[in-house]
Amino acid sequence: MSLVITGGHFIEPASGVSAPRDILVEDGKVAAIGEGLRGSERLDASGCVVCPGLVDIHVHFREPGFEAKETVATGSQAAARGGFTSVVTMPNTNPAIDHAGMVEFVARQAREGAPIRVWPSACATRERAGRDLTEMSELKRAGAVAVTDDGSDIESSWVLRKVLEYAAMCGLPYLAHCEDASLMEGGAINEGYTSTRLGLPGLPKAMEEIRIDRNIRLGVLAGAHVHIQHVSSAEGVAICRRAKAAGLNVTCETAPHYWSLTDEAVETAGSNAKMNPPLREAADMEAVKEGLRDGTIDCIATDHAPHTVTEKDVEVQLAPFGILGLETCLALTITNLVEPGVISLERAVDLLTLQPARVLGLPVGRLEEGGPADITVFDAGAEWMVDPSAFASKSRNTPFAGQTLRGLTRATVCGGQVVYRAE
Amino acid sequence: MADAGAAAWVRKDLVGIEGLSRREIELILDTAPQFVEVSERESGIKKVPLLQGRLVVNWFFEPSTRTRTSFELAAKRLSADTLTMTVAASSAVKGESLHDTLANIEAMHSDLVVIRHGHAGAARMLAERHDSHIINAGDGYHEHPTQALLDAYTMRDWARQRRGDPAASLDGLRVAIVGDILHSRVARSNVWCLGKLGADVTVCGPRTLLPPAIERMGCRVTSSLPEALNGADIVYVLRMQFERQRGSLLPSVREYVNLYRVDEESLRHAPSHAAVMHPGPVNRDLEVAANVADGPRNLILEQVSNGVAVRMAIMHLLVNSPGPRAGESPAT
Numbered sequence A: 001m002s003l004v005i006t007g008g009h010f011i012e013p014a015s016g017v018s019a020p021r022d023i024l025v026e027d028g029k030v031a032a033i034g035e036g037l038r039g040s041e042r043l044d045a046s047g048c049v050v051c052p053g054l055v056d057i058h059v060h061f062r063e064p065g066f067e068a069k070e071t072v073a074t075g076s077q078a079a080a081r082g083g084f085t086s087v088v089t090m091p092n093t094n095p096a097i098d099h100a101g102m103v104e105f106v107a108r109q110a111r112e113g114a115p116i117r118v119w120p121s122a123c124a125t126r127e128r129a130g131r132d133l134t135e136m137s138e139l140k141r142a143g144a145v146a147v148t149d150d151g152s153d154i155e156s157s158w159v160l161r162k163v164l165e166y167a168a169m170c171g172l173p174y175l176a177h178c179e180d181a182s183l184m185e186g187g188a189i190n191e192g193y194t195s196t197r198l199g200l201p202g203l204p205k206a207m208e209e210i211r212i213d214r215n216i217r218l219g220v221l222a223g224a225h226v227h228i229q230h231v232s233s234a235e236g237v238a239i240c241r242r243a244k245a246a247g248l249n250v251t252c253e254t255a256p257h258y259w260s261l262t263d264e265a266v267e268t269a270g271s272n273a274k275m276n277p278p279l280r281e282a283a284d285m286e287a288v289k290e291g292l293r294d295g296t297i298d299c300i301a302t303d304h305a306p307h308t309v310t311e312k313d314v315e316v317q318l319a320p321f322g323i324l325g326l327e328t329c330l331a332l333t334i335t336n337l338v339e340p341g342v343i344s345l346e347r348a349v350d351l352l353t354l355q356p357a358r359v360l361g362l363p364v365g366r367l368e369e370g371g372p373a374d375i376t377v378f379d380a381g382a383e384w385m386v387d388p389s390a391f392a393s394k395s396r397n398t399p400f401a402g403q404t405l406r407g408l409t410r411a412t413v414c415g416g417q418v419v420y421r422a423e
Numbered sequence B: 001m002a003d004a005g006a007a008a009w010v011r012k013d014l015v016g017i018e019g020l021s022r023r024e025i026e027l028i029l030d031t032a033p034q035f036v037e038v039s040e041r042e043s044g045i046k047k048v049p050l051l052q053g054r055l056v057v058n059w060f061f062e063p064s065t066r067t068r069t070s071f072e073l074a075a076k077r078l079s080a081d082t083l084t085m086t087v088a089a090s091s092a093v094k095g096e097s098l099h100d101t102l103a104n105i106e107a108m109h110s111d112l113v114v115i116r117h118g119h120a121g122a123a124r125m126l127a128e129r130h131d132s133h134i135i136n137a138g139d140g141y142h143e144h145p146t147q148a149l150l151d152a153y154t155m156r157d158w159a160r161q162r163r164g165d166p167a168a169s170l171d172g173l174r175v176a177i178v179g180d181i182l183h184s185r186v187a188r189s190n191v192w193c194l195g196k197l198g199a200d201v202t203v204c205g206p207r208t209l210l211p212p213a214i215e216r217m218g219c220r221v222t223s224s225l226p227e228a229l230n231g232a233d234i235v236y237v238l239r240m241q242f243e244r245q246r247g248s249l250l251p252s253v254r255e256y257v258n259l260y261r262v263d264e265e266s267l268r269h270a271p272s273h274a275a276v277m278h279p280g281p282v283n284r285d286l287e288v289a290a291n292v293a294d295g296p297r298n299l300i301l302e303q304v305s306n307g308v309a310v311r312m313a314i315m316h317l318l319v320n321s322p323g324p325r326a327g328e329s330p331a332t
Helices: A072-081 A100-113 A136-142 A157-170 A193-198 A205-222 A234-245 A256-260 A265-273 A282-294 A329-338 A345-352 A354-360 B022-031 B033-039 B066-077 B098-107 B122-129 B145-163 B185-196 B225-229 B253-260 B300-320
Strands: A002-006 A009-012 A017-020 A022-026 A029-034 A041-044 A049-052 A054-059 A084-089 A117-120 A174-176 A226-228 A250-254 A375-385 A404-414 A417-421 B055-060 B081-086 B112-117 B133-139 B174-178 B200-204 B220-222 B234-237 B275-277
Touching: A002 A404, A009 A345, A049 A054, A049 A345, A054 A072, A054 A329, A054 A345, A054 A354, A072 A084, A072 A100, A072 A404, A072 A417, A084 A375, A084 A404, A100 A117, A100 A136, A136 A157, A157 A174, A157 A205, A174 A205, A193 A265, A205 A226, A205 A234, A234 A250, A234 A282, A250 A282, A250 A354, A256 A282, A256 A329, A329 A345, A329 A375, A329 A404, A345 A354, B022 B033, B022 B145, B022 B185, B022 B300, B033 B066, B033 B300, B055 B066, B055 B098, B066 B081, B066 B112, B066 B133, B066 B145, B066 B300, B098 B112, B098 B122, B112 B122, B112 B300, B122 B133, B133 B145, B133 B300, B145 B185, B145 B234, B145 B275, B145 B300, B174 B185, B174 B225, B185 B200, B200 B225, B275 B300
Parallel strands: A002 A041, A009 A049, A054 A084, A084 A117, A174 A226, A226 A250, B055 B081, B055 B112, B112 B133, B174 B200, B174 B234, B200 B220, B234 B275
Antiparallel strands: A002 A022, A009 A017, A022 A029, A049 A375, A375 A404, A404 A417
């Protein structure tokens, strides 16, 4: 049995190809890339972009412990619907993913219920408590692709230094959630005019920037690869830019909400616009775009963070941090980055495929003959309205509900199987 | 007076001053005098039937004597039935959401719900989903709109008497608001309200108690009390919640008193005609000297009296206007 995807515009960042091509898939692998190909089954991609399956290196699938928000199975379905064929799950579950058995549990849930590839990350410290190192060598052997205490920073610089040294020894990148929690003080949204106006306690940008700086410096000291998660502020981008100019082993990501919304969204979307780091201001949004444009920001990652309606349907201060990302990411990239001319469509695909895979060394994000057939087919011009009730995710917490966006997944193919197809 | 002003009002709720127009604020202020008259009737019968048969629920999540009694009295003088619910802990702690609790209140056919809550945005969140008229009686550090309206009414009354002009407005009136601006919903609502009415507002407090970018709300900002008082017609002293100030916000009560107390000495920087206001309750001799709080310049008890009338006006406008229902109220 073979599948041929025909008539599409093929964008493949690794080879730099952006041209009409057909793809022939056999036995889960790319059998041929060319023109006029034939197979037993045909997927018509006319008018669509055909590219490597999208890769998201920052998702929360909440399993085990918070299955009411999301599971590995439902999160993976949301990923497939969003065009993603690979995701890296965060370990802040309950219990946390801090030993090999837990990594194997996530892998098993993925094997049994996920239509896409799930790459688990594991905790950097036991119980994410910021004190004792995890058994990183064994975690890696069990399949962990990175270590992180995401959701929190590691308070003690001494502990973090040791984490980074050990992670470097094990060949694991460290994913850094940068946050000086002592500046938090009950903060709910970005500190600035909007927080003053709404009377909500603020989260100053310095809270994030201080720790981006510290975490990079400790990475240098330890000789480790530090990957800065969810950069949200102009100075945060600037710090990363300087680090890269100095040739440091630093990478960073940002999420679609940071280039799509400012803190003013809290006024209309309420707790569905509450995440950490928070939505910033217009100048930060522009700096994030510039960072994506000039390559300071290595890749796009959604920080897909599901919470139930009940948890979010409360006063903003009481609501948990986090919003969904997987099912709106591609459209927010096209609508808010490609269409206004910030980046090209080719660069957008690069930021969603090859680059995130490169950051963590995942063997995905490219399409070549003989390689795995993880393929996304999307219509960059298709308009659709965000309707959370149609999401495959278990949760509904998005600030983009009701927005009309452009860019829609038509089909997602993972390992040669069609795992999602739009009606 | 049956529908005086009510026809011109279009909002279901009063959740903040920020979204109101000058015209709407003036409608409230102009509706209030008839209710001042009700409270001062020589007959002693301080009641009108404008809310007869209506149920007004006062739902307070924070301790409050002054505001709660003022609302209760306002409702009673409008002949409404009143129910007061004082909740010690937030509903989230009890496990019931605000929406659920309000749905339960509405199942008992409430008409108007007055809510005081410790978290910003609570009143608006409820107003957008439920049918009851909602009055925000203070939400976190966000807004306390009825306080600002009764303050504006009191200032306007004072300005009119002083100038002998019964039509005088607040245009050009200089107001200094002094104290903990950071944690003050009263300051925020007053900055909006006074700004919309054309007054010239300065907020003053120690740097640790000033919120970022508040000047963008349309006021001047200073940490110098003499500078704030210079030229002020009204000196508005906020209640200092010393019990809430930790060591990192203020070094000591003593240092605060030295720098920011409004007393005979600091008032030398203000014009001799300047009046002193305070939303209460007063910490005597801390944020304001007792002899100033009791002195000829103070309007503190006028604020309290006017508070009942202004709240009567608001309740009347909300309930007796042919305004929109839930979800239709213009965002405020």
